[in-house]
Amino acid sequence: MNICVCMKQVPDTNEIKVDPVTHTLVRKGVPSIVNPFDTYAQEVGVRLKEKLGGKLIVISMGPEQAKEAIKSCLAVGADAGYLISSRNFGGSDTLATSYILSQAIQAVEEKEGLKFDLILCGKQATDGDTAQVGPEIAEHLNLPQITYALDILEKDGEIQVKREYDAGYDMIATKLPAVVTVVKLPYEPRYPTIKSKMAAKKKDIPVLTEADIPAIDLTFCGLHGSPTRVKKTFTPTREKNGVKLAGMEPADAAKEVVKLLDDAKLL
Numbered sequence: 001m002n003i004c005v006c007m008k009q010v011p012d013t014n015e016i017k018v019d020p021v022t023h024t025l026v027r028k029g030v031p032s033i034v035n036p037f038d039t040y041a042q043e044v045g046v047r048l049k050e051k052l053g054g055k056l057i058v059i060s061m062g063p064e065q066a067k068e069a070i071k072s073c074l075a076v077g078a079d080a081g082y083l084i085s086s087r088n089f090g091g092s093d094t095l096a097t098s099y100i101l102s103q104a105i106q107a108v109e110e111k112e113g114l115k116f117d118l119i120l121c122g123k124q125a126t127d128g129d130t131a132q133v134g135p136e137i138a139e140h141l142n143l144p145q146i147t148y149a150l151d152i153l154e155k156d157g158e159i160q161v162k163r164e165y166d167a168g169y170d171m172i173a174t175k176l177p178a179v180v181t182v183v184k185l186p187y188e189p190r191y192p193t194i195k196s197k198m199a200a201k202k203k204d205i206p207v208l209t210e211a212d213i214p215a216i217d218l219t220f221c222g223l224h225g226s227p228t229r230v231k232k233t234f235t236p237t238r239e240k241n242g243v244k245l246a247g248m249e250p251a252d253a254a255k256e257v258v259k260l261l262d263d264a265k266l267l
Contacts, residue, residue, distance in 0.1 A: 003116065044151070052154055057108060081203070088222050091226065093226035
């Protein structure tokens with residue numbers, strides 16, 4: 001089974017900063033990691049590859065520094081990785097990003113001389129939290145999709161997906177090729193070894209630009225190709241309006257708490 005994992009490098013911080021002019025994320029000087037949900041997608045892919053054979057290739061769209069995130073994936077079971085990067089791709093919203101990735105996936109298939117049976121994505125990225133890119137890739141490629149996967153099994157040329165929902169889970173089957181987005185799994189992604197880290201550092205990460213993706217239409221890429229815009233960003237203010245009871249006996253403090261709650265009509 002040949003598998004593609006779409007991975008994103010995200011800021012390793014809760015202090016997300018946005019450029020006030022372009023309204024895009026400020027990444028310079030911010031430590032980055034592999035998007036946590038993508039690590040689960042990779043783990044599912046590696047387990048399927050180990051069981052069924054084939055090749056697992058990681059694709060990531062981003063700046064040059066995203067190569068380090070790709071190498072992290074190579075250290076835990078991926079066979080190869082490609083970085084999709086160009087100034088013309090900068091500022092892409094989810095629709096433009098998914099379009100670029102869908103075209104890049106087909107270009108990688110051509111370069112590798114294979115067809116992907118399964119395309120895996122994390123359910124969402126922790127910096128945007130839209131959960132849109134995976135399903136949109138499926139639409140661009142006209143492939144069946146299953147979201148919120150807890151596990152994936154292959155049987156007779158199909159996959160069976162354990163899909164999470166509020167009251168439990170469904171078992172859904174679909175023919176391949178297909179796109180699946182993965183949630184946090186009941187098992188943790190594997191850790192790299194010193195040997196696998198050293199081997200990953202030595203691997204070359206090809207960079208694909210629009211010149212390497214002949215079918216791409218740049219009118220659907222970047223800021224000008226994005227139908228959505230960030231109009232405004234702000235940090236919400238937090239007001240502290242609590243009451244501190246000090247120097248009181250416990251019984252008196254308890255009575256005062258009840259009175260305050262009653263006055264606030266919370267009892």
